[in-house]
Amino acid sequence: MDLNLSDEDKNFRKEVKDFIKKNLSSEQQKKIKNGGSYTKDETIKWQRALFKNNWFANNWPKTYGGCEWSPMKRYIFDQETAYAYTPQIVPFGVTMVGPVIIEFGTELQKKSFLPKILNSEHWWCQGYSEPGSGSDLASLKTKAISEGNNYIINGTKTWTTLAQHADWMFCLVRTDNTSKPQEGISFILIDMKSKGITVDPIITLDESHEVNTVYLEDVVVPKDNLIYQENKGWTVAKYLLSHERTSIAQVARSKSAIKKLKMIASHEVFDNSPLIDNTRFRDKLTELEMDLHSLEYTEIRILSEEAKGSSPGPEASFLKIRGSELQQKISELTLEAVGAFGLIKSNSYNQDNSNEYFPGAEYANNVGAEYLNLRKTTIYGGSNEIQKNILSKMVLGL
Amino acid sequence: MNLTFSEEQVLIKENAQKFLNLHYSFEKRREIIEESGGFYFKHWKDFAELGWLGLAFPEKVGGYGGNISNLMILMECLGSNLTLEPFTFNNLIIGKLFQEIQSDKTNNFLEEIITGKKLYSFLFSPTENYKNNILNNLKIVNENGKVFLKGSCNCVFGIEKFDYILVPVLSDNNILLYLLSQKRNGYEIRNFETIDNMKCSNIDFNSLELNKDEIIFKMSKADFFEIFDYIYDLATLSTCSQALGIIDRMYDLTLDYCKTRKQFGKSIGSFQVIQHRLVDMHITKEEMRSLNYMAQVKFDDKIEIRKKNISLNKIFLGSRAKNMAQECIQLHGGMGVAKEMSIGHYFSKITSFCTLFGSIDYHKERYAANDFQ
Ligand SMILES: Cc1cc2nc3c(=O)[nH]c(=O)nc-3n(C[C@H](O)[C@H](O)[C@H](O)COP(=O)(O)OP(=O)(O)OC[C@H]3O[C@@H](n4cnc5c(N)ncnc54)[C@H](O)[C@@H]3O)c2cc1C
Numbered sequence: 095m096d097l098n099l100s101d102e103d104k105n106f107r108k109e110v111k112d113f114i115k116k117n118l119s120s121e122q123q124k125k126i127k128n129g130g131s132y133t134k135d136e137t138i139k140w141q142r143a144l145f146k147n148n149w150f151a152n153n154w155p156k157t158y159g160g161c162e163w164s165p166m167k168r169y170i171f172d173q174e175t176a177y178a179y180t181p182q183i184v185p186f187g188v189t190m191v192g193p194v195i196i197e198f199g200t201e202l203q204k205k206s207f208l209p210k211i212l213n214s215e216h217w218w219c220q221g222y223s224e225p226g227s228g229s230d231l232a233s234l235k236t237k238a239i240s241e242g243n244n245y246i247i248n249g250t251k252t253w254t255t256l257a258q259h260a261d262w263m264f265c266l267v268r269t270d271n272t273s274k275p276q277e278g279i280s281f282i283l284i285d286m287k288s289k290g291i292t293v294d295p296i297i298t299l300d301e302s303h304e305v306n307t308v309y310l311e312d313v314v315v316p317k318d319n320l321i322y323q324e325n326k327g328w329t330v331a332k333y334l335l336s337h338e339r340t341s342i343a344q345v346a347r348s349k350s351a352i353k354k355l356k357m358i359a360s361h362e363v364f365d366n367s368p369l370i371d372n373t374r375f376r377d378k379l380t381e382l383e384m385d386l387h388s389l390e391y392t393e394i395r396i397l398s399e400e401a402k403g404s405s406p407g408p409e410a411s412f413l414k415i416r417g418s419e420l421q422q423k424i425s426e427l428t429l430e431a432v433g434a435f436g437l438i439k440s441n442s443y444n445q446d447n448s449n450e451y452f453p454g455a456e457y458a459n460n461v462g463a464e465y466l467n468l469r470k471t472t473i474y475g476g477s478n479e480i481q482k483n484i485l486s487k488m489v490l491g492l
Numbered sequence: 493m494n495l496t497f498s499e500e501q502v503l504i505k506e507n508a509q510k511f512l513n514l515h516y517s518f519e520k521r522r523e524i525i526e527e528s529g530g531f532y533f534k535h536w537k538d539f540a541e542l543g544w545l546g547l548a549f550p551e552k553v554g555g556y557g558g559n560i561s562n563l564m565i566l567m568e569c570l571g572s573n574l575t576l577e578p579f580t581f582n583n584l585i586i587g588k589l590f591q592e593i594q595s596d597k598t599n600n601f602l603e604e605i606i607t608g609k610k611l612y613s614f615l616f617s618p619t620e621n622y623k624n625n626i627l628n629n630l631k632i633v634n635e636n637g638k639v640f641l642k643g644s645c646n647c648v649f650g651i652e653k654f655d656y657i658l659v660p661v662l663s664d665n666n667i668l669l670y671l672l673s674q675k676r677n678g679y680e681i682r683n684f685e686t687i688d689n690m691k692c693s694n695i696d697f698n699s700l701e702l703n704k705d706e707i708i709f710k711m712s713k714a715d716f717f718e719i720f721d722y723i724y725d726l727a728t729l730s731t732c733s734q735a736l737g738i739i740d741r742m743y744d745l746t747l748d749y750c751k752t753r754k755q756f757g758k759s760i761g762s763f764q765v766i767q768h769r770l771v772d773m774h775i776t777k778e779e780m781r782s783l784n785y786m787a788q789v790k791f792d793d794k795i796e797i798r799k800k801n802i803s804l805n806k807i808f809l810g811s812r813a814k815n816m817a818q819e820c821i822q823l824h825g826g827m828g829v830a831k832e833m834s835i836g837h838y839f840s841k842i843t844s845f846c847t848l849f850g851s852i853d854y855h856k857e858r859y860a861a862n863d864f865q
Contacts, residue, residue, distance in 0.1 A: 230755040434647040
């Protein structure tokens with residue numbers, strides 16, 4: 095057991111810092127720190143810079159263009175990028191469907207999709223959920239009917255994150271109605287430019303456009319785009335979900351958020367002294383930091399087990415549970431810290447629905463909207479209730 | 493002790509619900525937001541005709557009673573339907589101030605408030621720092637024999653539009669209350685939208701020359717805050733009453749959703765973990781109501797008792813009720829975060845109410861400072 099940084103790790107930290115300095119302007123970082131968000135182009139530019147440095151696919155084997163970082167390197171990278179408010183890598187391609195194609199894809203599929211994930215030519219989205227099938231994913235109804243070399247697909251996908259930007263969607267469809275629900279599902283890749291696809295925005299509480307409804311009407315998809323075997327999509331989906339759950343804990347981002355919260359609390363005033371000196375407030379802050387430490391150390395432990403070869407199992411679920419709760423709690427206390435300014439809609443740089451400028455301290459910009467936005471964390475990626483169901487069954491044996 | 497409604501109160505509630513369900517359904521409210529360009533006084537005149545603008549005030553000043561419970565019943569209804577008019581600011585706070593200071597002019601002002609003829613506002617920011625802000629933000633400056641108002645005030649509600657604004661300024665150890673017409677020069681207001689469709693404003697005074705006859709009242713700092721603390725507490729309670737209406741509505745919506753939303757071939761309300769949480773919500777909303785009623789009954793008791801009860805309500809809102817609102821979103825799944833659903837609008841409003849009129853830490857201090865009697 096060793097949690098100390100080796101010289102190599104220390105060097106790596108410096109490399110990451112230098113890389114950030116070179117590839118991200120301080121205006122961009124400031125914009126994000128103060129509640130803005132990156133555009134599609136900025137995100138792609140960042141991803142391409144990472145790719146050029148061979149740092150993009152850190153969870154892929156080297157043979158496919160990945161960099162096979164040790165858990166420690168991943169941890170350092172996540173931490174430094176979070177502190178620096180860099181764009182976040184869009185997970186749907188490189189983190190989710192990439193490993194799936196590597197594990198289950200044909201040579202042809204690997205050849206045609208992996209390079210374009212690596213160079214960010216393709217923006218991916220995840221078409222799992224449907225209006226009637228959220229937690230109970232296996233009940234999904236989007237139908238794929240076999241017709242020669244194609245499937246004809248009809249149905250509705252919803253909550254599809256960033257589908258408005260997507261070139262491709264990995265999608266769960268029903269290919270067999272007669273067997274048990276899980277056994278009639280297939281995992282298929284759909285070109286978003288196909289005829290018959292409509293993407294409608296869903297506006298969320300914070301008035302942002304992150305999610306969409308995707309309507310599929312007689313969409314023709316070549317059978318070559320089927321991953322693994324027909325009716326074996328559930329196996330693929332389960333493999334992918336475990337990858338989604340580890341990355342969803344967001345420990346590094348939460349650390350960065352706590353850092354910002356401390357900065358805010360030392361500027362805000364309560365009863366004529368800095369808010370951070372108020373015992374009631376400090377207690378709450380301390381509790382969050384404790385929670386964060388507990389989560390962080392647990393994540394490191396799981397990552398190092400993973401490094402020894404075990405794939406992320408159901409344990410990944412508890413990272414998701416605690417990580418998502420923590421993200422929400424930090425945003426809640428941050429809102430408390432900035433007071434009434436937190437209620438004012440942000441000037442969030444690239445949203446339409448915002449005030450011309452923000453009247454309060456820069457750090458308070460978007461704090462209220464962030465609190466509203468983060469309600470999603472305990473719902474998406476499999477709600478926390480569902481994670482607990484999984485844990486109680488798979489780990490506790492109940 | 494009687495904590496049940498009188499016949500009169502049942503009537504107030506029924507009439508309010510009837511009007512609001514007709515004119516303030518979720519769809520109608522959405523139309524108001526889209527059409528009004530952010531100026532939410534569409535039904536102000538109706539409120540006047542229904543007698544609501546006079547409900548807070550006693551008959552001797554032209555109101556319809558001034559009974560606290562009657563008022564809080566209305567506030568709860570206004571909360572339930574997420575009304576957009578800044579009632580607490582443009583009616584309750586300013587009207588109560590006029591009622592309490594009682595000068596020869598104030599009855600005219602009150603009449604205009606109650607009939608909805610004119611819009612009045614009071615300049616202050618509804619946060620725990622309200623006292624300091626009132627004392628420090630604005631100054632009277634003498635220049636070449638003229639008197640100017642200087643300074644600025646942030647996060648003020650209910651001043652997006654007004655005919656007259658009442659401005660408190662510290663001078664020696666007295667508070668002077670100036671009533672300024674909207675038509676005056678020398679000030680600038682900037683309005684900002686809030687997450688719950690309110691307008692929060694900043695006001696700057698740079699070269700507003702004050703006239704002596706604009707002073708409608710002068711009193712010692714201590715006298716002023718005795719009055720204003722009372723009004724501030726009343727406004728806090730009115731906020732908690734609106735929140736009670738919201739929490740009740742969120743509970744109904746969530747219970748209903750859990751009964752109708754099906755996953756795994758059953759209603760999600762059939763899962764025990766959800767049932768337990770709904771039961772907790774039920775307990776929370778009932779406790780919240782008990783605290784609210786008790787604060788009404790104790791409102792005109794000794795100051796410490798009033799303060800303790802008001803703070804208790806605000807703490808409950810900022811902790812248990814806030815958690816419950818979060819649970820309501822959670823149990824709606826993705827639908828909980830979709831703006832098209834009403835549940836999220838209730839959530840934004842609760843978020844705003846948790847913040848206004850003092851943080852939870854402030855109220856915990858106040859609550860802990862006194863024993864229960
Ligand atoms: C911002 C956001 C982004 C998303 N992005 C994507 C995306 O890119 N792609 C995609 O496919 N999906 C996406 N989702 C969808 C997400 O995966 C679903 O919202 C989630 O699975 C929950 O499903 P649901 O919304 O239908 O809620 P429901 O399944 O209807 O659940 C409602 C409530 O009931 C609870 N519940 C349900 N079943 C049980 C049970 N058996 N026991 C106890 N409690 C239960 C749930 O936990 C929840 O609290 C996104 C969602 C959000 C909010």
